[in-house]
Amino acid sequence: MSGVLEVSSEWLARREAQDARARSLALAEAAAALLPPGPVTVHDLGSGTGSMARWLAPLLPGPQTWVLHDWNADLTAHAHRGYAPRDRDGSAVALRSSVEPLEQLTAAHLAGGSLVAASALLDVLTAGEAHAMVDACVAARVPALLSLSVTGDVELQPLDPRDRRFATAFNDHQRREVEGRRLLGPYAGRIVEGLFSLAGWNVRRAHTTWRLSDRDPRLLTEWFDGWVEAAEEQDPRLLGEASGYRELRHAQLRRGELSAVVYHLDLLAWPR
Template identity: 50%
Template sequence: MTKRGCDLELGLPAAFADWLIRREPADAAARVVDLADRLRARLTGTRPVVVHDLGSGTGAMGRWLAPRLPGPQHWVLHDGDAGLLARAAADPPPVAADGTPVTVETRRGDLTRLTATELAEADLITASALLDMLTAEEVGRVAAACAGRPALVTLSVVGHVRLDPVDPLDAEVAAAFNDHQRRTVRGRRLLGPDAVARTAAAFAGQGAAVTLRSSPWRLGPADAGLLGEWFAGWIDAAREQRPQLAGPLTGYARRRRDELAAGRLSVLVDHQDLLALPTVHL
């Protein structure tokens, strides 16, 4: 399993929430701490700190970031799925960096339709593992809604995967997967691995100073369960995108699963974290 489906308003299978929970430690290890440090310095003196988290899922971003920022804090979690929001509310972030409280509220809806008015109270806007599911138009709307406020967007895939040991079919599978992420669904042309560059340009166009940092997953034998689940979703997407790969993928998957079982498979899945800081405070 890789990502949620592309409908940002409808309910999702319970298995997706379980996937988000299983990947949370890998996400936490990958996010770039120095970007959070820059935010902490900027938000000191803002009381309380109000954070709007877009596509919040099970709330992992808050659990990672809240202890790194000053408090008290109030998090507003936006997602299209009521089940995910319920899980997030049941497992809120711990206390802030200074030991002050963190409170949470949830708002269900299409995050790509949020307006600057709805985000007006935000001192910070966050998102994680979201951008590749958006279209160019949606990225533009999100950036416009965030204009004038700091934004931290983490773990956006950029289309770079490196498996060790190398297999001759790796590059073809990776290309098929990337094409799958750029597919058109219900009339929406997804940005996939092109989303980070588009988003950086959109924020820059709103007058923000944009910083990008690499935030790769590094999975090895100690992460065999997560690695296996990621790999299954990766090749399933490649097969769906290019049915002609079905034959070669059978042997490829068998080889990779044998390596995984033997503790010899590792993977680097590259992402980028984006920090957008307005050059003028509102």
């Protein structure tokens, strides 16, 4: 992808356990049931450091090969340096990397694949990239398991009257233009679901959640600060109240009072 959004390996590592708890196990098991007998090849789009492989591979039969598609070769290098994922029978999974812009993905890249997987990807795509991904899956007739697309819905406890204003600005920020790329943001999951449905495919959805609390205060703090900073960037009118809002929420977190639920959508699409 041109104008790609940069994501650090440290942030991906911090969120990995929360992602693993949030993803839909029911959809993963349904995806496993769609696989034909024999060797399994999974194409992981926007693979980052390989967290989806570490979560999903143990739920699928082997032998498995995962092709890690990402535009950031430094992130995929982390996956190769780490502990190799294991399949359902405990055998090591083979890893390969493919570094290319997602808008250039075609059916040829997925030829012979058993499953396409992605996690926390759809909301940072453009409409063109989403179309390219769906078109490639449909042309190659490869099912897709697409996890953790943000919906824009967030619940903070305790409630504060400023929550809604910051949430609205954050969601607008998710749909901003980045170097000529207009992001789909919170609409991504529903748009991709619609594209697969228009292609005549079956689609199942699951509503999934991040549940952040003082059990992992560092992740909650990092998520909240990033959420507020994005809202401020999108709507400078919030700058005047952001400092007090942030101070209140940090004090609540130190007292063990703050929690947040971040809603996502998981999709499984497969040909009829």
